[in-house]
Amino acid sequence: MKPFLQAHATHPDWRLALALAQPQLEAQQREHGMARPTLGWVYLTDHYAAHAEALLAELNARWPGVAWVGGVGVGVSANGVEYIDEPALTLMLCDLPPASWRVFSGLRPLADFAAHTALVHADPATPELTELIADLSERTASGYLFGGLASSRQRTLTIADRVLEGGLSGVAFGPEVGLVSRVTQGCQPVGRLRRVTAAQHNVITRLDDEPALDCLLADLGLAGREPREALTQIRQTLVGLSDPADRADGPARPGAFGADTRVRHLIGLDPGNRGIVIADHATEGQQLAFCQRHTEAARRDLVRICAEIREELEPEPAPVLAQGGDGGSGAGSTMLGAVYVSCSGRGGPHFGAPSAELAIVRRALGDVPLVGFFAAGEIARHHLYGYTGVLTVFTAPR
Secondary structure, three states: OOEEEEEEEEEEOOHHHHHHHHHHHHHHHHHHHHOOOOOEEEEHHHHHHHHHHHHHHHHHHHOOOOEEEEEOOOOOEEEEEEOOOEEEEEEEEEEHHHHHHHEEOOOOOOOOOOOOEEEEEEOOOOHHHHHHHHHHHHHHOOOEEEEEEEOOOOOOEEEEEOOOOOEEEEEEEEOOOEEEEEEEEEEEOOOOOOOEEEEEEEEEEEEEEEEEHHHHHHHHHOOOEEEEEHHHHHOOOOOEEOOOOOOOOOOOOOOOOOOOEEEEEEEEEEHHOEEEEEEEOOOOOOOEEEEEEEEHHHHHHHHHHHHHHHHHHHOOOOOOOOHHHHOOOOOOOEEEEEEEEOOOOHHHHHOOOHHHHHHHHHHOOOOOOEEEEEEEEEEEOOOOOOHHHHHHHHEEEO
16 A cells, blocks of 8 residues: 655645645655555635635546545644645545545445444534534444544535535545544643532533532632632633543543543533533533643643554564564554644644644654644544544554
8 A cells, every 4th residue: 555645735726726736746646656546635724615616626627536525624734734824725645445435424324334433524513513423433333533623714614525514524444444543632630630410411510519610719729719800710711521431542641631531611600509611511420620721731742642653553573582482573554644633722823833733743753644624623532522633644564
């Protein structure tokens, strides 16, 4: 299997941006000897959203026989570079066997395809979105989804062999497609992990059998203060929710969230019941920690997941055993390409400089072909996240 092909370009006119990207892909295709690409990714900034149909038609004309998936974002990314708030597109092509994947949407269900994992793009305005994500996860053998919600200040759309508005779409992969995926968090806890002991819908009144509002003030170091006196700190505070059973990547590190934690906005207070109001439904038994966005914590966690991916793909050779035993080859896997979906609240500005977030990924993974976008929410496993990044690397045995 050949390394994926990747290109990116910026120009006020989408036609010229595509014209700049095409020779990049063609040069790589000649270099790697990829005879016939089969599947392509296209992410475009919302500056091009009004022209999505024309852009997709042009992609089909230039690369006949390729199935395209993707969507719109307020920013898009490639290996080591971000385009935020400017007209740009990023493309990736691969030659995965057509029998190993299936493009899907509400108009084109998976039907008889045995999905192991799936890349999912969704419209954030879709009703019952979290339930739809969970249902799709259950219909994959691994339960693992990765992707994100389209983000746009104009027209919100996704692409799955056609331009779509609303619903879920993407591409499902069979078990023969190798990939490694990790979630990186962008927030840091400011208090201890607590248990929800009384809640109704999105109003939480008790944490650890104590008034939730009192717990919030205590964790912010403001115990005994009136809420109106603490509004500045409260407005900077978010909540991290997790389910006790969700420990796919092991327990959280001290002072950090585990990958299962979903960050949600704190949208109001209920002083009469000493409660808090969050932008999600909470249930008794869930775990909750108050948190705040933290640049250095986000940087450290991104470096961590990149290191974990490299370690998984490039294991240390096992020591040679005495008396002629077989120590194993430690051959590992080759990175073919990658997809990185990051929150629109992250990106260069949050990491301190233009393209700083993608520069971290490049330093850690090297010159792997990569495409991605800045999303209105990130999808991993059966959850919808916020303020996170989801990095997925496609692999092949060496």
